[in-house]
Amino acid sequence: MGKSKVFYTDLRTKLGETLPLKLERLVKKAGICDLDFKDKFVAIKIHFGEPGNLAYLRPNYSKVIVDIIKNSGGKPFLTDCNTLYVGRRKNALEHIDAAYENGYNPFTTGCHVIIADGLKGxxxxxxxxxxxEYVKEAKIGQAIMDADIFITMNHFKGHEATGFGGALKNIGMGCGSRAGKMEMHSSGKPYIDENLCVSCKACYKNCAHGAISFGENKKASIDHKKCVGCGRCIGSCNFDAVNAAGDEVNDILNKKIAEYSYAVLEGRPNFHISLVVDVSPYCDCHAENDLPIIPDVGMFASYDPVALDMACVDAANKQSVIHGSCLEEREKHTCDHFINTHPETNWEVCIDHAVKLGLGNKEYELIEV
Structure with missing residues (x-):
């Protein structure tokens, strides 16, 4: 297998040249217009950002991609799946509110927002x-699988469980339904926080396997022998009393993300864009963002999500550490910024497993635009 092509542009501008224009030039040079968009539904997978976090990608970037697709006769929509954890994106109504609040709406982006796994995930x-190896059947948001073409727009940043969040993280974890996310995060089953349970029995009514019962204290409990881990009880609880175990080790989590990415991409035209800007140490799922750990780097695009992630992490690791960031405060174990920021996880596990699955190539040719 030859080297994959990854296209790159820096963030320098001059009079008459804007970052959106540079992004347009980048993706066209990378071959996005080679895709047949005519009359096709195009899912643009993006992280809308948890309200309060200001490191997420600005919607201006997504409008560039939307306009290219629409001008080519395509039918684009911006999409993400509901979260597993408590927050402003745990159901479709709040998720869309959060997206709109952060600027992702039809008026700013030129297309609609669709939450791919529905009202309750x-x-x-x-x-x-x-x-x-770990996943035989992935549970993917239906609207994502209904799309004819799949495109990712990735905010490249640190991540506490995967080392960094790039294309594969956005695809694999991001496209999983609530049950899918639970499968990746957990080797166990959900549990009830009795302090939050109000005995409304919504979880009981939504359990198809008779796994939920109520004791003398009128609090719900889950029989893990009967539970199949579908996650519907989590989605049905309006009081955040049902939680996933979150007990999967990071190496297996990373491999499951690669396998979920395979489920999303296999057999479909796909294209990937990553912006290495505002490289915060933690995921955009946080309702806050810390000081970036490195300076902004640039924009990258490729048909190969593995090569794209490799190019981004290589470019990031060449940068100096920002003074005052949490990375500066951490003990330096290696020359890798992301392992130093999160030494409890190894991002290479996901990359290597994705290569094993045939998702892409670690070897790449970087082409500057």
Whole structure:
């Protein structure tokens, strides 16, 4: 296999040249217009950002991609799946509110926002993972699988469980339904926080396997022998009393993300864009963002999500550490900024497993635009 092509542009501008224009030139040079968009539904997978966090990608960037697709006759929509944790994006109504609050609406981006796994995170497609070591059938947001073409716009940053969040993280974890996210995060089953349970029995009514019962204290409990880990009880609880175990080790979590990415991408035209800007140490799922750990680097695009992630992490690791950042305060174990920021996880596990699955190539040719 030859080297994959990754296209790159820096963030310098001059009179008459804007960052959106540079992004347009980048993706066209990378071949986005080679895709046949005519009359096709195009899912643009993006992280809308948890309200309060200001490191997420500005919607101005997504409008560039939306306009290219629409001008080519395509039907684009911006999409993400509901979160597993408590926050402003745990159901479709709050998720859309959060997206709009952060500027992702039809007036600023030129297309609609669709939450791919539905109102409560239960609208999912079951997708076979051929050769999956940990996942045999991935649970993917239905609207994502209904799309004809799949595109990612990735905010490249640090991540506490995967080392960094790039294309594969945005695809694999981001496209999982609530049950899918629970499968990746957990080797166990959900549990009830009795302090938050109000005995409304919504979880009981939504359990198809008779796993939920109520004791003398009128609090719910889950029989893990009967529970299949579908996550519907989490989505049905309006009081955040049902939680995932979150007990999967990071190496296995990273491999599951690669396998979920395979489920999303296999057999479909796809294209990927990453912006290495505002490289905060933690995920945009946080309702806050810390000082970036490195300076802004630039914009990258490729048909190969593995090569794209490799190019971004290589470019990031060449940067100096920002004074006052949490990375500066951490003990330096290696020359890798992301392992130094989160020494409890190894990002290379996800990359290597994705290569094993045939998702892409670690070797790349960087082409500056």
């Amino acid at each position: 239960t609208d999912e497609a079951i997708v076979e993972v051929k050769g999956g």
